[in-house]
Amino acid sequence: MERTEPLYIECRDLFKIYKRSELEVVALRGLDLDVESGELIAIIGASGSGKSTLMNVLAGLDRPSAGQVRVGSRDLLDISDSELVMYRRLDVGFVWQATGRNLVPYLNVVDNIELPMAMAGTSTSERRTWSTELLSSLGLGDKAGRLPYQLSGGEQQRVAIAVALANRPNLLLADEPTGELDTQTAGEVFEMLRELNRTFGVTVVMVTHYPGVAHFVDRVVNIRDGRISSESYSSPTFQRQGDRVEEEYLVVDRAGRLQLPQEMTEQFGVGGLAKAGLEDGTVTIKPIGDRPRPSRGNYRRENPAS
Structure with missing residues (x-):
């Protein structure tokens, strides 16, 4: 796909290795x-x-083990502890799956939203102006004085999004933000994220298992075995039924390797060996079968004559 905007996140040959005991x-x-x-x-x-x-x-929250990762102007592989604190406080907002990790239970909605701003030294008047705008954008203007337990699950996650946006970060991350919600409420949260993305221009990256997420995002990235295996983009055209057309692209890494999605390998029986070719300007991949075993003949050590 042709790039139209400057890059905000760049990951190159990124590795993260965890050491557990001797493993x-x-x-x-x-x-x-x-x-x-x-x-x-x-x-x-x-x-x-x-x-x-x-x-x-x-x-x-984690430092990479090797490779390169840049977010905006910051190199996250070579960043001091003090810079990392400011990065987490001002540059990025995070929404967790569990609402209990997002909100302070004994603070009301508006106080939850204004807490990150207070920690960043924002004035009282600016805090109130921005929190009011966020609540209005999220359809929660009448919930400002409620405590978290007085809200539905979907409302709690919308407040969590407002908290994540409190310090006006350029990047919003959400790890399974709808994992505890029903399908309809999850769709409403995704629609809200899309509206915030369009309204405020914030870059949004989220992890999800929601089956219909492709209808709400610009791109779906599939990770397999710790690397990108495929990407799908929403086409501006529509089918006659009114559904968005999704076009899937496989990712060829810098070593020339290509990963096929599991559903594709299962459907077409690609496994073991496959033949790649070029036909009329199109790259083709044809399954051949299992990897052949080398013929070793009838080699046997003979016992020396006694």
């Missing part, structure tokens, strides 16, 4: 990812594929 777990293995400024993307993949690890690295 090493490679959560990210050479991941490459570009996200344009103002883009709204969803990251999907099986459990253990590296999605949450990537989010933690982008949030500054």
